[in-house]
Amino acid sequence: MARFDSLIHQPVRLRLMAALHALAADEQVDFQTLRDLLDVTDGNLATHLRKLEEAGYVAVEKTFVGRRPRTYIALTPRGRQAFREHVQALQAILEQAATDDT
Amino acid sequence: MNPTPVTPEEARRALEAADATARQMRRMLAHGGLPYFLWIWGTVWLLGFGATHFFGPHDPRTAWAWAILDTAGAVLSFAVGAWLSRRLRSPRGGALGLFWMAWLVYAALILYFARPLSEKQISLLIALFAMMGYVTSGLLYRSRWLVGLGLTVTVLIVLGYVAWPAGFDLWMAVLGGGSLLAAGTYIYYAWR
Numbered sequence: 154m155a156r157f158d159s160l161i162h163q164p165v166r167l168r169l170m171a172a173l174h175a176l177a178a179d180e181q182v183d184f185q186t187l188r189d190l191l192d193v194t195d196g197n198l199a200t201h202l203r204k205l206e207e208a209g210y211v212a213v214e215k216t217f218v219g220r221r222p223r224t225y226i227a228l229t230p231r232g233r234q235a236f237r238e239h240v241q242a243l244q245a246i247l248e249q250a251a252t253d254d255t
Numbered sequence: 256m257n258p259t260p261v262t263p264e265e266a267r268r269a270l271e272a273a274d275a276t277a278r279q280m281r282r283m284l285a286h287g288g289l290p291y292f293l294w295i296w297g298t299v300w301l302l303g304f305g306a307t308h309f310f311g312p313h314d315p316r317t318a319w320a321w322a323i324l325d326t327a328g329a330v331l332s333f334a335v336g337a338w339l340s341r342r343l344r345s346p347r348g349g350a351l352g353l354f355w356m357a358w359l360v361y362a363a364l365i366l367y368f369a370r371p372l373s374e375k376q377i378s379l380l381i382a383l384f385a386m387m388g389y390v391t392s393g394l395l396y397r398s399r400w401l402v403g404l405g406l407t408v409t410v411l412i413v414l415g416y417v418a419w420p421a422g423f424d425l426w427m428a429v430l431g432g433g434s435l436l437a438a439g440t441y442i443y444y445a446w447r
Contacts, residue, residue, distance in 0.1 A: 157261070162269065171273035175280040181344040182280075190280060218341055225344055240273065243266040250263035 155241035160208055162239065165193060166201050170236045173211065173228040181214065181225035202226065210235055288339040289401065292332060293439030296385070299328040301432030304378070308424035312374035351392065358388045375416070375423055382412045382431060400442070408434050 161170055168191055176182060188198045205211040210232030214225045228236070261269075306320035336352050362384040366377065386409040393401030408431060415426035 162261070164269075164272065167269055167273055168276040171276040172280040175277040176284075176343075177345065179346055183342050183344075186283075186342040190276070190283060223341065240270065243261070243270050246261060246266040247263055247270070 155245045156235075156238040157242040158235055158239040160204065161210070161236060163201070165191065165197065166205060167239075169198075169201055169205070170210070170228070170232065170239075173226065174233060174236050176227065178228075178230070178233070181227040184224040184226065187226060205232065208232075208235075284343060288335055289398075290439040290443035291335045293404075293435045293442070295328050295331045295335070297432045297435030297437075297439060299324045299432070300382075300435060301428050304424045304428035304432065307374070307378070308422075308428060312424075351396070354392055354395065355388065358384070375420060378424065378427060379412065379416050382427060383409065386412065404434070404438050 161167055169187070172187060172190055173182070184195075184198070188195060191198065193201075202211060202213060206213050209229055212227050212229050214227075216223055216225065303321050303324045306317045310317045310320075332355075333352075340349075362381070365384075366372070366380060369380070372380070386405045389405030390402050390409070393399070393403075393405060411430045411434065412427065415423050415430065419426055
């Protein structure tokens with residue numbers, strides 16, 4: 154079912170969710186890769202991730218590779234569902250506009 | 256009536272942005288490390304086959320050049336693979352590394368039991384095995400680019416072996432190694 158989600162709709166968060174949605178359900182991407190892909194600062198990405206994590210849309214896992222701390226991020230099943238529904242809502246807006254025009 | 260504060264134009268732009276980011280992510284995951292591997296092995300071929308051509312196949316310098324280049328290529332490939340695996344954690348992460356290890360073992364066994372072979376035949380078979388690896392891993396990871404590159408270089412290898420056997424090593428250095436280096440450079444700049 155289509156459901157517009159204003160939390161997801163913010164431009165950076167929408168692209169963040171889209172990037173994570175492109176991964177398989179059992180895959181996680183690291184923080185730096187996501188930051189470079191979205192072309193945002195560390196602080197900016199951390200802020201958006203925190204909001205999405207609070208909503209239960211993303212899972213953030215902090216770990217160590219050797220002695221270096223690394224943060225891995227993945228979409229939760231709830232986040233995957235919310236993103237799909239948000240995309241459907243956007244598509245519905247476009248379809249509605251096309252219907253109104255005819 | 257639009258039930259949300261989003262206009263159709265904003266919805267269209269949002270969908271385009273989401274789609275572009277998802278494509279960028281998929282491309283980065285599929286090809287993110289490819290340029291580095293192509294640069295490594297393009298350089299190995301360029302210098303190794305160049306040494307074979309200019310020093311001759313029986314010169315000790317050629318043997319040393321290949322030993323050093325192959326070892327450096329393997330070590331660098333392993334390092335790049337380990338670096339790439341940190342970017343994405345996936346249950347299938349080690350599959351490509353295992354694929355190339357299996358490929359290496361089978362290629363070595365086939366070359367060993369196919370003896371006696373001339374130096375040209377050994378060069379030809381190693382190059383063909385490498386391209387077989389490119390094509391099959393490309394099919395495995397649904398990379399049309401890798402399959403296309405593997406097939407193109409295979410045609411160049413066979414053409415050089417059949418049409419110009421005397422200059423095959425030089426052909427492999429310039430066209431084989433050069434193709435890998437050029438493809439790596441193109442992917443690096445075009446797919447950023």
